Amino acid sequence: MTNSIVIEGLSRYYNGFLALDNLSLEVKKNEDVALLGPNGAGKTTTLKILCGLIRPSSGTAYINGINVVEEREQAVSKIGAIVETPEFYPFLTPEETLSYLGGLRGMRAPGLKRRIKEVLRVVKLDEWSETKIGKFSRGMKQRLAVAQALLHDPPILILDEPTLGLDPRGMAEIRDLLKAVRKEKTVFFASHLLTEVVQVCDKVALIDRGRLLVYDRIAHLERKYRTLERAYLKITEGAI
Amino acid sequence: MRESEKLKVVTKYELLKQLRRKRLYLVLALAIAVELLVLVLLPALGQSYPNDVMEMAVLLSIGPSFAVIGAIFFAGDAIAGEFEGKTGYTLFPNPVRRTTIVVGKYLACILAMGLILFITYACVSVSLLAIYHQIPLEVAESLALCLLLASSVLGITFFFSSISKGVMGATVMTLIIFFVVSGVLESVLMLAGQPRWFLLSYAGNVVTTVYGGYGAFPGGAGHIPTAALELPEIGTSIWVMVAYLVVFFSLSIWITKRREMI
Numbered sequence: 261m262t263n264s265i266v267i268e269g270l271s272r273y274y275n276g277f278l279a280l281d282n283l284s285l286e287v288k289k290n291e292d293v294a295l296l297g298p299n300g301a302g303k304t305t306t307l308k309i310l311c312g313l314i315r316p317s318s319g320t321a322y323i324n325g326i327n328v329v330e331e332r333e334q335a336v337s338k339i340g341a342i343v344e345t346p347e348f349y350p351f352l353t354p355e356e357t358l359s360y361l362g363g364l365r366g367m368r369a370p371g372l373k374r375r376i377k378e379v380l381r382v383v384k385l386d387e388w389s390e391t392k393i394g395k396f397s398r399g400m401k402q403r404l405a406v407a408q409a410l411l412h413d414p415p416i417l418i419l420d421e422p423t424l425g426l427d428p429r430g431m432a433e434i435r436d437l438l439k440a441v442r443k444e445k446t447v448f449f450a451s452h453l454l455t456e457v458v459q460v461c462d463k464v465a466l467i468d469r470g471r472l473l474v475y476d477r478i479a480h481l482e483r484k485y486r487t488l489e490r491a492y493l494k495i496t497e498g499a500i
Numbered sequence: 501m502r503e504s505e506k507l508k509v510v511t512k513y514e515l516l517k518q519l520r521r522k523r524l525y526l527v528l529a530l531a532i533a534v535e536l537l538v539l540v541l542l543p544a545l546g547q548s549y550p551n552d553v554m555e556m557a558v559l560l561s562i563g564p565s566f567a568v569i570g571a572i573f574f575a576g577d578a579i580a581g582e583f584e585g586k587t588g589y590t591l592f593p594n595p596v597r598r599t600t601i602v603v604g605k606y607l608a609c610i611l612a613m614g615l616i617l618f619i620t621y622a623c624v625s626v627s628l629l630a631i632y633h634q635i636p637l638e639v640a641e642s643l644a645l646c647l648l649l650a651s652s653v654l655g656i657t658f659f660f661s662s663i664s665k666g667v668m669g670a671t672v673m674t675l676i677i678f679f680v681v682s683g684v685l686e687s688v689l690m691l692a693g694q695p696r697w698f699l700l701s702y703a704g705n706v707v708t709t710v711y712g713g714y715g716a717f718p719g720g721a722g723h724i725p726t727a728a729l730e731l732p733e734i735g736t737s738i739w740v741m742v743a744y745l746v747v748f749f750s751l752s753i754w755i756t757k758r759r760e761m762i
Binding site for chain 2: 352
């Protein structure tokens, strides 16, 4: 089976601080993997490298077999991503923003317009499609971030805390959405919400201080430690 | 999808962003206000308009030159804003080269700047036509040189935007380099009797000296008779402005391609 994501010996220093330490990981096609770890474990750094936003100090990563470091544009064309807390241009509307991003991804009218309406309906922003984003709340921007990640129907979703800033209803809606798309997409996402992880993912990769501690099926970890939370607490014992 | 098509997409939406911003209209309003001030203030102070249409053209061209400076304010955030405002987290993970993004942003700024310059020069032309019943050909020449000066200033602004952490830093650095550093150097070199042709602020004087024996520049005191002073040569000044544009804009692309979204 083809691997959607391959991480090979990734290391990354920030001014002498080692954020990622020889991390290696493989995510198979249509697998749904959560990247877990304490604050500063290296989760966002890993996702940023996969999205071509930063370069590794050593090692490399592949998206659908394409080297992210050497062929960034081709590699990121296969992903839909949310990294950190994304912001949008306040002078544009959701419709214009998605037209802009869709255009960069090679989508054209009328298919693009149809798809924009579809994703805005999915994230429940259809009534706000022509309102300037400058007026949006944090949660509404997060919904738009999900919409842009799904816009081009990518085979791989790379998401950094996708429900961050959402109210409980919004969190449940996005979670349901991820549960629906997981059948046909590879989902690789970082989260601190273990209940969310259990519902959306099959496997977890637990990292701390940039090192991979465990990469296993949730069901297996739950058998061994009773719950994912106990597994997390036990494995990361001693972390800040 | 070809990169040229992506460039069109970037330029289209970056221009839309510029057109939606209040600061563009503020710069345009200020530039027109400066022109109106010249037209109103002279009669109000009991002075008649100059006899020479060229002299009046110089006075009125302060407006468009002023607009060039305004360009710094809406180009300062072109690159730095993507990092500071975190919009880069949405824009950069797309299959588009950073070079295409920077060039698209630059073209959008030039188009927005061009719009302001065309409107302000149209005001200059209408005023000259109403007062002197003629529009000298030099007005078109001045417009072309002003567009080139704007392109160079934008190139420098893009460079500082690519190296600055924040938008304010990029804007302030460009203003300091263009007005303070370049202005001081120009004065010192003039006093020392040394050549100044390589300074952008000096080369930019051609926007008004193209009208003849008068020079006016927004950074200076306005209308200065320059018959006794050395005037910049148009040919040399064009090359100087092109050189600043090429060097600083190329540097901004090179730096942006290497800059990380940390």
